[in-house]
Amino acid sequence: MGKIVGGFLVPHDPVMFVVPQAPAEDIRQRMWGAFEECAARLARLEASSVVIIGADHYFNFGTGCLPQYLIGTGDVDGPLDVLPGLKRQPIPASEALAGFIAEHGHANGFDWAVARAFTVDHAVAIPDRLIVDPVRRQGQSIGTIPVYLAAGVDPYIRMQRAIELGGAIRAAVEAAPADERVVVIGSGGISHWVGTAEMGRVNEDFDREIMGYACRGELSAMAALSDDYILEHGGNGAMEIRQWACAMGAMPGARGEVIDYAAVREWVTGLGFVQLFA
DSSP, X not given: OOEEEEEEEEOOOTHHHHSTTSSOHHHHHHHHXXXXXXXXXXXXXXXXXXXXXXXXXXXXXXXXXXXXXXXEEEEEEEOSSOBTTBOOXXXXXXXXXXXXXXXXXXXXXXXXXXXXXXXXXXXXXXXXXXXXXXXXXXXXXXXXXXXXESOSSSSOOOHHHHHXXXXXXXXXXXXXXXXXEEEEEEEOOSSOOOSSTTTTOOOHHHHHHHHHHHHHXXXXXXXXXXXXXXXXXXXXXXXXHHHHHHHHHTSTTOEEEEEEEEEEGGGTEEEEEEEEEO
């Protein structure tokens, strides 16, 4: 029987790697330091597996094939979109638990799309490299389970369904035969406008609204957010708060703590880091 022992809600901003020196030094140190703090906190949770819930950015999926949600159950590597300082490499997986989550979902109304081998993009690779890998280097064995949500290209997964999917992940973990300690990581957001005339805009009010819902465990408030509201106030990149909602759905009733936040226009994103407590 497994247990979800904690969670994190973090960004996956590739611009941090492309132009790392763009913001002021104090902002740079704080944001890279927030990832380091997440890694330190993950180490204390003694996890055996992490479920990283990400999106796709037209690298694996697009208009030709767009699953609403997918789980990687075999070999994992990435990122497919190689970045400066973020090269493609194998990612230690947690194949048995990933397969069980898919099977449990199929038996309980969640028809997972399944990737027997999966090359993730930066949405999964960044938190794995910056949060999970440092813990592995300390000697802890942690397998990564990548989960993809349709949050980059419409039709988007419904926010309520993303929350329900988080519940399905939790139910599967708790029904798993192995004694797993699992941490969920919702990877994405917060406000950012991608490839539009507003690119570079960050809406701190929207970001703090979403972090507030996360810290108070307000799943109903997350579910009530309309796509029109998200697009207007958070931009097309903020559709990725579905990954936050899914992670929150895996930890119903959990409260959170903001580790750090900054509206980093030089990196075109509101960067928020939240820990969820089981």
